[in-house]
Amino acid sequence: MKRKFFQLSTVLIVVVLISALFLIGGKGKKEAPEVVVPEEAVMRVGSQKERAEALAKQYAGVTVTILTEGIAAGPPMAFAKQFEEATGVKVKVIPSPYTETMSRPLVEHEAGTGAIDIYRIVPDWVPDFAVAGVIQSIDDLVKKYMTEEDLADIEPGRLLATMYYEGEIWGMLMDGDIFILYYRADIFEDPEAMKQFKAKYGYELAPPKNWEQYNQIGQFITDFTGGKVYGGAGVRAPGQAYFWFNQLFKGAGGMHFDPETMKPLINGEIGRQTMQQLVKELEFGPPGMVNWGITELWSGFVDGKVAMHFAWPPGGRFAEAASGLANYPTWLPPTKIAGKIKYALLPGPFKGEGPPGAGMMGNGFWVLSSDSRNREATFAFMMWMNSAEMALKTSLYANSLMDPYRLSQFEAPEYQAAWPNASLYLETLREAGKYALVPTKMLGGTEIDEIIDVAVTSVMGGMPIQAALDEAVKKMEAVVNRLGRDRVKATYKDLTKMQEEIHS
Template identity: 35%
Template sequence: MLNRRELMGAVSVFALSPSVAWAQAKNAAETAVAAAKQYAGTEISIVWEAGLQSLDPLNYSGPKWEKLTGIKVKVVEVPTDQMFTKIMQDFRSGAGAYDALNVIPSWMPDLVRAGALEDLDPFVDKFGYREELQDIAPAYRDNQMTVGGKIYGFPDDGDVMLLYYRKDIFEDPKMKEGFKAKYGYDLAPPKDWKQFAEIGQFITDKMAPKTYGAGFFRAAPYPQYMFQERFRMEGGKFFDAATMKSTVNSDIGLKVFNGMLAENKFMPPGVEQWNFVDNLANFLQGTTAMTISWPPYGRWAAGYGSGEEALNWVPKSQVAGKVGYALNPLGRDELGVGFALAVSATSKKKQAAYLFIQWLNSKQTSLERVQLPYTLRDPFRTSHYESPEYRKLWPDAPAYLDTIKKAGETGLLDLSLLQQDKYDEAMTKAISSLWTGEDPKAILARMASQFDAITEKVGVDKQREVYKAWAAKPGAYPAA
């Protein structure tokens, strides 16, 4: 018979066993850590976008996970444009080289149909994660998490296109007076693309070459996300839902292309070749008064993270404290790429991989990760937007987070079909041709023809099924 001391010792050992400890944890992060300790001494791999993104698991979350659980994390860095191919190659080979995955949500129908992603629902229920998933902003949770009603990925990056503008210029009394006299309405963040063009031209006329009205990244592949947003917000549909014939070659498509082309005239010379960094540098140096990009621009413009060695490529902001944040013209912003955490169907360590991504994605850990100045993970949870800690990071951080929250409630989902990369390539090439001076009508006709050829190759009936499911999501098309 055990004496009291022996009995208490036995109870302590029992309480600390993984099968019991995780069930008594206070939150999803603690649950994942407690359950994962049974795998101490093993290693899991995770695919991550090469570059700044990978500094999160390499420098922060990977080492912290190993310290908490004893599980090593091998980070497999892959360029974004190769990630889909690498994931599919590993799946088809059956090698199981990858355990956890980062996937762009628009790839998920392809990956799920192929069988490359593990259904996460059983793990979500086993480890009590369903409630915390409700904290993820609706646009991401409702659009980027499930395929066919099952969870295959955890939205993990609040990618959304936002409008950034120079408050000091927009609030300058002389500029306000002159603009109101010319156009009859107040100088403010544009509500539609007509206002955007009028404001941009006005600022250029008054301030160029020191400051131009706006600047955008125009080099491939970025502009196609802006096209997707504008085309739908102007009333366009990508396909006829019954026939699956492309409908991009339309009056709406032509209006959007002509608008994009005309805007270059009040932007700095050479804007057609600008990439992500060119556009960032010009805005931070004060050359442009408006731009549209992902959330990191807002942080870097405020000077957040300027002392980080990993960000020494980011020009020193000359506009800190002068930048305002707003929704894009017409009020529903493209979610624009994003990432979701998933588990490879061929992994030999599925539960360990799952526990790692639950911990990464949890309210507690994700709040730490989205505040890292040297990575590109953006706020994606309601708790991120409301975090007192985050809202103190720089003076305008509350306005920044409030704007991201609005965008995250109503954002537009990237087109997501089988072989989506082929449709993306067709849009990217079309816009590149637009900058060379080719006739917009001819470009749209060719793009529509390319869309139709891809659909035929995939199979009209098969693609119609996927398109119908995508179009039914709240972020697919704005309400009529």
């Protein structure tokens, strides 16, 4: 109860602050402090990394501060010294709980401290933070210091789903977070398991094509292993459970709103099917899964207790640490499944045939605080960390939460050879980008995600599915009415347009 109370308290703070800043600030986009750039302009020559270093050198002695989720602090802390030695710009990293990365930017902005330059956030939060004046567009800086080639190396689905909002670039992608399926190939390819499965269900034991198959496979593995390995698992605890709802809901073609009327639609047939699926997985999942967060999910997988799950990519690298990757996360048990896993795209439909489910984009997005007093120096560090060279380094830093998002990363021989199945891992992650689902990146999206999260955890606690969804719809209606139906509608149309462009 304490954990849930903390989550709801955080949401309340966010709702109050966003609403207040929205009403006070109108459009909410705050002008960034003026910074005088030396006449020796940075030429757009050399690699992105070299240009970032040249820009940063003009601000030697400045300190850039970043607020990030604690378990994502590894790479910026690991490479801060290298950046300082190359440029003279210091980097201070503040690790924080996930929920604080949502609330603290609003608190800092309201107080006008200017203490934080970079926030690591979820892309969903961009519209709310932008309208509240908490963050600023970096579109002008990207056009000034980056080239078309720099951006062309970023996988298109991830680029559109994260960096763009209303036609402008609002942050720098640092992490190619996307959902794919991770499964125990040693169990799926076990001759006896394959024989028994086909005899029971009439088709081959292989990655599922729909969620009905996922359930059948999951239950079979739990039974086949006598509960020593559970067929599947997922996140159901407060805070990030909405990602799992959104993956199934949007992957099956669900829309949060009617784009013309902005009537919430999550309490319809696809919403009910989504909730039913989330509940169904508890039947073949590990005991206590209703309280599992991402740490518990990854722990259960690398410990060999879960045969199949879908989540963000780090779990795939963590599971292979024994195959040669260093700096294994201290917050996970030692992996027991190195060399035993494979990867696949997620199912889309609940039953029958259909295209694969698009991966749900997640975290790993750096944005520039509107109150930063070191705008260009801050951008230089963001640009440096986003460069092809540093992206490869950070994605191979084993306890990193930064996953590949650049085409050059997917194709890098060093990454391809990182473990025996690394090429399949990279191929699957790259393919998933073609089906990328745009997060709830719309005005009010922060609240909508939290409303869905509460609905999921309420159902996990025993609340009837329809009642939970109907209650969520009422809350979503209230958000739309409070923020202004036309304004919310415009941002939702921007989201759907972006989604169509990715899938075209």
